[in-house]
Amino acid sequence: MMTCIMLVNAExxxxxSVAEQLAAMSHVSEVYSVSGQYDLVAVIQVSGPEALSALVxxxxxxxxxxxxxxxxxxxxxxxxxxxxxxxxxxxx
Amino acid sequence: MMTCIMLVNAExxxxxSVAEQLAAMSHVSEVYSVSGQYDLVAVIQVSGPEALSALVxxxxxxxxxxxxxxxxxxxxxxxxxxxxxxxxxxxx
Amino acid sequence: MMTCIMLVNAExxxxxSVAEQLAAMSHVSEVYSVSGQYDLVAVIQVSGPEALSALVxxxxxxxxxxxxxxxxxxxxxxxxxxxxxxxxxxxx
Amino acid sequence: MMTCIMLVNAExxxxxSVAEQLAAMSHVSEVYSVSGQYDLVAVIQVSGPEALSALVxxxxxxxxxxxxxxxxxxxxxxxxxxxxxxxxxxxx
Amino acid sequence: MMTCIMLVNAExxxxxSVAEQLAAMSHVSEVYSVSGQYDLVAVIQVSGPEALSALVxxxxxxxxxxxxxxxxxxxxxxxxxxxxxxxxxxxx
Amino acid sequence: MMTCIMLVNAExxxxxSVAEQLAAMSHVSEVYSVSGQYDLVAVIQVSGPEALSALVxxxxxxxxxxxxxxxxxxxxxxxxxxxxxxxxxxxx
Amino acid sequence: MMTCIMLVNAExxxxxSVAEQLAAMSHVSEVYSVSGQYDLVAVIQVSGPEALSALVxxxxxxxxxxxxxxxxxxxxxxxxxxxxxxxxxxxx
Amino acid sequence: MMTCIMLVNAExxxxxSVAEQLAAMSHVSEVYSVSGQYDLVAVIQVSGPEALSALVxxxxxxxxxxxxxxxxxxxxxxxxxxxxxxxxxxxx
Amino acid sequence: MMTCIMLVNAExxxxxSVAEQLAAMSHVSEVYSVSGQYDLVAVIQVSGPEALSALVxxxxxxxxxxxxxxxxxxxxxxxxxxxxxxxxxxxx
Amino acid sequence: MMTCIMLVNAExxxxxSVAEQLAAMSHVSEVYSVSGQYDLVAVIQVSGPEALSALVxxxxxxxxxxxxxxxxxxxxxxxxxxxxxxxxxxxx
Numbered sequence: 001m002m003t004c005i006m007l008v009n010a011e012x013x014x015x016x017s018v019a020e021q022l023a024a025m026s027h028v029s030e031v032y033s034v035s036g037q038y039d040l041v042a043v044i045q046v047s048g049p050e051a052l053s054a055l056v057x058x059x060x061x062x063x064x065x066x067x068x069x070x071x072x073x074x075x076x077x078x079x080x081x082x083x084x085x086x087x088x089x090x091x092x
Numbered sequence: 093m094m095t096c097i098m099l100v101n102a103e104x105x106x107x108x109s110v111a112e113q114l115a116a117m118s119h120v121s122e123v124y125s126v127s128g129q130y131d132l133v134a135v136i137q138v139s140g141p142e143a144l145s146a147l148v149x150x151x152x153x154x155x156x157x158x159x160x161x162x163x164x165x166x167x168x169x170x171x172x173x174x175x176x177x178x179x180x181x182x183x184x
Numbered sequence: 185m186m187t188c189i190m191l192v193n194a195e196x197x198x199x200x201s202v203a204e205q206l207a208a209m210s211h212v213s214e215v216y217s218v219s220g221q222y223d224l225v226a227v228i229q230v231s232g233p234e235a236l237s238a239l240v241x242x243x244x245x246x247x248x249x250x251x252x253x254x255x256x257x258x259x260x261x262x263x264x265x266x267x268x269x270x271x272x273x274x275x276x
Numbered sequence: 277m278m279t280c281i282m283l284v285n286a287e288x289x290x291x292x293s294v295a296e297q298l299a300a301m302s303h304v305s306e307v308y309s310v311s312g313q314y315d316l317v318a319v320i321q322v323s324g325p326e327a328l329s330a331l332v333x334x335x336x337x338x339x340x341x342x343x344x345x346x347x348x349x350x351x352x353x354x355x356x357x358x359x360x361x362x363x364x365x366x367x368x
Numbered sequence: 369m370m371t372c373i374m375l376v377n378a379e380x381x382x383x384x385s386v387a388e389q390l391a392a393m394s395h396v397s398e399v400y401s402v403s404g405q406y407d408l409v410a411v412i413q414v415s416g417p418e419a420l421s422a423l424v425x426x427x428x429x430x431x432x433x434x435x436x437x438x439x440x441x442x443x444x445x446x447x448x449x450x451x452x453x454x455x456x457x458x459x460x
Numbered sequence: 461m462m463t464c465i466m467l468v469n470a471e472x473x474x475x476x477s478v479a480e481q482l483a484a485m486s487h488v489s490e491v492y493s494v495s496g497q498y499d500l501v502a503v504i505q506v507s508g509p510e511a512l513s514a515l516v517x518x519x520x521x522x523x524x525x526x527x528x529x530x531x532x533x534x535x536x537x538x539x540x541x542x543x544x545x546x547x548x549x550x551x552x
Numbered sequence: 553m554m555t556c557i558m559l560v561n562a563e564x565x566x567x568x569s570v571a572e573q574l575a576a577m578s579h580v581s582e583v584y585s586v587s588g589q590y591d592l593v594a595v596i597q598v599s600g601p602e603a604l605s606a607l608v609x610x611x612x613x614x615x616x617x618x619x620x621x622x623x624x625x626x627x628x629x630x631x632x633x634x635x636x637x638x639x640x641x642x643x644x
Numbered sequence: 645m646m647t648c649i650m651l652v653n654a655e656x657x658x659x660x661s662v663a664e665q666l667a668a669m670s671h672v673s674e675v676y677s678v679s680g681q682y683d684l685v686a687v688i689q690v691s692g693p694e695a696l697s698a699l700v701x702x703x704x705x706x707x708x709x710x711x712x713x714x715x716x717x718x719x720x721x722x723x724x725x726x727x728x729x730x731x732x733x734x735x736x
Numbered sequence: 737m738m739t740c741i742m743l744v745n746a747e748x749x750x751x752x753s754v755a756e757q758l759a760a761m762s763h764v765s766e767v768y769s770v771s772g773q774y775d776l777v778a779v780i781q782v783s784g785p786e787a788l789s790a791l792v793x794x795x796x797x798x799x800x801x802x803x804x805x806x807x808x809x810x811x812x813x814x815x816x817x818x819x820x821x822x823x824x825x826x827x828x
Numbered sequence: 829m830m831t832c833i834m835l836v837n838a839e840x841x842x843x844x845s846v847a848e849q850l851a852a853m854s855h856v857s858e859v860y861s862v863s864g865q866y867d868l869v870a871v872i873q874v875s876g877p878e879a880l881s882a883l884v885x886x887x888x889x890x891x892x893x894x895x896x897x898x899x900x901x902x903x904x905x906x907x908x909x910x911x912x913x914x915x916x917x918x919x920x
Contacts, residue, residue, distance in 0.1 A: 023170040034164035053811030072126035075789030078115040145259030167237030218348035256310035262299035329443030351421030391538040402532035440494035513719030535697030575814035586808035605903035624770035627881030667906035678900035716862035722851035
């Protein structure tokens with residue numbers, strides 16, 4: 001599994017609806033509305049690059065109200081101890 | 093509890109060591125090295141603004157190799173079902 | 185209580201009306217029209233992140249004439265003596 | 277009296293000390309450490325432009341740890357009712 | 369009196385007309401079309417912040433063709449000899 | 461004569477001294493310390509491009525404390541009534 | 553032959569279609585959808601500057617959905633062993 | 645004579661037509677379509693600032709397809725030997 | 737295999753040596769020196785995120801002369817005909 | 829022959845010396861000191877990409893005082909009539 005963190009800017013009037021549309025997507029585990037220069041941060045879990053491509057170029061393309069996205073691939077996780085939690089990218 | 097997502101740029105030679113120093117901090121739950129214009133994304137859990145202030149102005153100030161940080165307060169979580177996991181900002 | 189400082193860019197013709205709409209909001213204590221690259225600075229007092237989320241994604245979304253906002257959470261106040269004044273974030 | 281709002285970026289290790297040095301200055305009423313791309317927001321009250329010039333080019337010049345400042349003149353205050361509070365720029 | 373210097377970007381087809389509309393305003397003493405990243409520089413004389421606020425949020429709001437303005441308050445003048453009038457560089 | 465308006469960023473500790481060094485130069489008529497993202501605005505009068513080149517590459521090069529300059533050539537002046545001298549805004 | 557690498561930003565809903573239109577062009581050898589601030593990277597092979605000019609100002613101009621392109625001329629290739637063809641990384 | 649170099653961004657579909665409209669102008673000696681973040685570079689020869697003002701605010705304003713221009717005044721030419729060529733800004 | 741495209745800015749005096757150091761790395765297939773705002777473009781082939789993390793945080797950290805890198809994960813390849821190898825553009 | 833236009837930012841104290849060092853280079857036909865955000869514009873004539881690579885990574889690397897360069901390849905020239913002048917990229 002590949003974890004990605006996506007920074008999202010949305011139309012001001014559609015921040016909540018964009019968050020809900022993203023959160024409803026199968027590959028999206030969490031979406032946070034945040035303070036600062038971005039509006040949302042989405043945590044994405046995909047099988048690999050092609051799955052991420054399909055998500056970006058097709059699923060996200062259908063979401064109304066997104067102004068801009070910037071996807072960061074999570075390369076390695078650093079944490080005190082291995083938690084079997086949401087961010088757990090445990091292998092299948 | 094307040095969840096914050098911190099975008100971090102680090103000195104090129106110290107990305108791994110900065111990630112480890114951050115992950116060792118009590119208020120930091122996860123740190124991800126990422127592709128793109130930022131180097132690390134840290135997930136922070138604090139009791140409130142004052143605790144975040146102490147973390148930023150004291151604990152982080154002692155971490156060698158940080159070039160720049162930008163802290164985003166997580167305002168609200170949107171996800172399919174409420175998981176009692178890492179990002180769970182549930183009280184108690 | 186959580187104090188936030190919001191930098192606002194507004195449509196040129198609607199700076200005054202945006203300022204008035206913001207100032208009328210319950211969580212907004214002051215709004216200043218300012219010189220420089222921003223148009224307005226709003227001082228916000230909310231109970232916590234969720235209240236700020238509701239303000240940003242719903243109340244602000246209804247204000248016509250806002251081009252862009254950037255919300256900064258006030259982490260800690262530094263001042264000569266504790267005044268029981270507007271910016272007082274005295275604990276309950 | 278003229279109210280100014282100053283956005284400040286400080287050296288990471290000196291955010292707290294810069295905040296304290298600013299707050300100790302006679303013309304500075306409040307200093308907030310904040311989340312986001314800036315580190316501090318200072319609220320300044322001066323008699324006029326010349327006093328602000330003296331503050332910026334002399335008093336601030338002596339503060340160690342400031343990386344960059346951007347001063348915004350407050351042109352007009354918009355708030356629900358006139359409070360005789362910290363931000364009160366009541367006429368002499 | 370307070371002197372301000374306003375950097376102006378205008379619609380390409382309306383640089384001249386914006387310059388003329390600004391120059392006709394009572395508080396505007398000179399307007400220069402300039403090379404570089406800005407289109408116009410306007411020199412403004414106002415009694416104080418509130419007058420500047422009225423100019424920015426009302427008079428300027430009515431000028432067609434302005435894309436963006438950035439107002440700088442002149443804090444102090446430095447020149448070889450003190451001339452009675454502001455910006456007086458009368459040739460011998 | 462050619463009028464130029466130069467935007468100047470200076471070292472924080474040397475804003476006043478840079479302003480004084482510039483104001484002492486023969487081709488510089490006025491220097492203003494200003495609020496906002498720039499520190500100084502200098503008004504320059506030169507005979508033509510070569511004189512401006514000499515000013516920028518030699519005279520200014522010798523001024524300690526300048527971080528960055530951006531020179532704008534004034535193309536045309538727009539003002540209510542045509543005054544003999546450049547920048548003459550003498551009050552009645 | 554001249555190799556160019558073109559960074560492309562496309563309308564969110566048209567990333568895939570822009571990629572396909574580019575890949576179908578004779579001078580375009582590969583197009584990659586990518587993570588990060590750009591959407592696509594196109595590898596272009598042309599006989600010289602004039603051919604690149606025709607591609608940019610005519611062929612690309614006809615592609616719907618391109619927001620912005622930035623073309624970089626490849627000056628020199630550095631790789632472990634000299635392969636006959638440009639970009640040949642055939643696996644064992 | 646004054647030589648200016650103008651950096652031009654044009655609508656993607658109108659790069660060639662903008663180049664041709666500019667090249668047809670009396671004061672424009674050459675126009676180059678270029679790679680990189682700008683689309684065109686125009687070399688302009690004018691008698692002085694007022695002529696440049698007329699060119700920018702009137703002639704260029706009539707050219708369809710220009711998104712943004714940034715004009716740089718050539719202050720001084722440095723070259724191996726004085727060539728009686730296009731860029732020759734020789735006195736009358 | 738995962739293909740990544742890395743944009744690199746290098747110290748001016750070390751562009752060639754950085755290119756050679758990168759090209760010598762096992763996971764780097766090609767490095768191009770390029771015109772424009774970046775200095776080099778490196779094509780990288782890794783087994784997955786962890787391998788990319790090791791490359792970025794360790795191998796690249798040891799390369800002298802790199803100022804900044806921005807890594808883009810290639811999500812999907814679009815090209816006229818499916819060639820056996822990644823980036824194979826062998827002429828007939 | 830390939831014509832390139834290079835935008836150069838130089839150390840403030842070394843603008844003239846950088847211009848002279850560049851103008852002395854065989855492939856550089858003209859160098860202009862300019863107003864605005866750049867300091868110099870150099871016109872370069874090279875046989876092809878490899879010659880430009882040698883110029884950028886070796887000859888320019890030896891020039892003291894250059895802060896940053898951005899090279900634009902001239903794709904096509906648009907001018908009223910073909911002049912056999914400096915910018916003439918006429919085929920041999």
